[in-house]
Amino acid sequence: MPLRFLYNILINITWFGLKVIALFNQKIRLFVQGRGKTLSLLKQHIAAEDKTIWMHVASLGEYEQGLPILERLRKSHPKHKLILSFFSPSGYEVKKDTSAADVAVYLPMDSNAKVKRFLTLVHPDMAIFVKYEVWPNYLHHLKKRKIPTLLVSAIFSERQIYFKPLGGFMRKSLGLFDHYFVQDKKSQHLLESIGHKNSTIGGDTRLDRVSEILKRDNQLDFMEEFKNTDLCMVAGSTWPEDEKILIDFINTTKEKIKFVIAPHEIKKEHIDKIISALHKKTCLYSKMNDQNLSEADVLIVDTIGLLTKIYSYADITYVGGGFATGLHNTMEPAVFGIPIIIGPKFKGFKEAEDLVAAGGIISVSDQKGFDLVMENLLADTSTIKKLGQINYNYINTNTGAANLIMEHISGIL
Incomplete structure (x- = not known):
């Protein structure tokens, strides 16, 4: 029995199962119900005569990777409508009203019938997939319709199915892209090892x-x-595991330094726990008009949307998640040329791995390690500047991926 046939059966079974789970799970309900609106949204925003470019992303992180390309496409191809699709509710529900695209939708499931309907409505002149997204039926039908298809900001590891002995079906699907823009040399070598030489290292x-x-x-x-x-130290996107270490240091340090904590979770009960654990004079962002900010030692940011700007005031940063579910964005503080401290769980985050190796990011595994790093940095401010410069240089020397991709696109469209 052909593997594609089995794959289509599996996709249809999965879709049925998700519809059942949606009865009991809010996130899956968004996943299912959102896809029920995709075709009507496309019909509202796309006419048969429109020229379109389609970009697909999995979630919020991939959206951020695709955004520089969307912004450049808007300027370079103003006559094209930009169609953006998401796989995950955590991306779509946040960015469904983005001005970067003419319409944003959930990607229909990867079944033959749904793929054909989607591609007929979108009729793209080009399709762009971001990072990991490899959907066999979409890629098969894009190739069949001779629509140029790119994979951008891709990163591969030998652990992925494409490079395993039993990964033939997915390996064949991966080979349907017309060109790959990969993040590093290792990814390019892995592609070449399975016969795909049509790649560019773009970062x-x-x-x-x-x-x-x-x-x-x-x-x-x-x-x-x-x-x-x-x-000033700014701790961004912190989890309880991070906050325990931060609070212990804040309460015991004798150094003259101010702290900003911007928790990942900003529910009142969580914020109250942080405040009650702190022994230093603390101010809450939402109540700062009632307090003297200049006299406070700690500022708790109980809102979203300000963290990037707050990082610009930091001398040292801590990025949360490395003791919990996964590291948050280290690139935003890095661009300001600030040393960064993180927890031990950073494997798989390429930029963090690179900067830990270079020395601009310091990974700690416990309270003792964190205290020692902070003491060393505060004892020698020249080290703060030196490590921060490593981070700034990393960002500055690794930009340009979007321009490389746009040069390629301009040669096709």
Whole structure:
């Protein structure tokens, strides 16, 4: 029995199972119900005569990687409508109203019938998949319709199925891309090992996105007042495991330094726990108008959307998640030329791996390790500048992926 036939059976069984699970699970309900609206949204926004370019991303992280390309496409191909699809609710529900695309939708399941309907409505002049997204039926029908298809910001490891003895079906599907823009030399070598030589090492388009942060106005009046002339540590996207270590250091240090904590979870009960555990004078962002910011030692940020600008005021940063479910974005503080401390779980985050090796990011595994790093940094501010420069240089020398991709696109469209 052909593997494609088995794959289609599996996709249909999976879709049926998801519809059952959706009765009991809110996230899966969004996944299922959102896909029920995809075709009507496409019909509303795309006419038969429209020229379109389609980009597909899995979730929010891949959206950030695709965004620099979408922004450039908007300028270079103004007559094309930009269609953006998401796989995950955690991406779509946040960015469904993005101005970067003319319409954003959930990607229909990868069954033959759904793929044909989707491609007929979208009729793209080009398809762009970001990072990991390899859907056999979509790629098969894009190739059949002779639609140029790119995989961008791709990163591969030998652990993936494409490089395993039993990965023939997925390996064949991966081979349907017309060109690959990979993040590193290792990924290119892995592609070449299975016969795909049509790749370009371009780096990660997120670095293009991050580098643009420096061009914005990052001034925040409340941070000017809070920091004043003191050293400041900003801890972003923290989890309880991170906060325990941070709070212990804050409570015991005798150094003159201010702290900003921007937790990943900003529910009131969680914020209250942090405040009650702190022994230093603490101010809450949502109540800062009632307090003297300049006299506070700790500022708790109980809102979202400000962290990137807050990082610009930091002398040292801590990025959360490395003791919990997975590391958060280290590139945003890195672009400001600031040393970064993280927990031990950073494998699989290429930029973190690179910068730990280079020395700009320091990984700690316990309270003792964190305390020692902080003591060393605070004892020698020249080290703070030196490590921060490593991070800034990494961002600065690894940008340009989006421009490489756009040169390739311009040669086709």
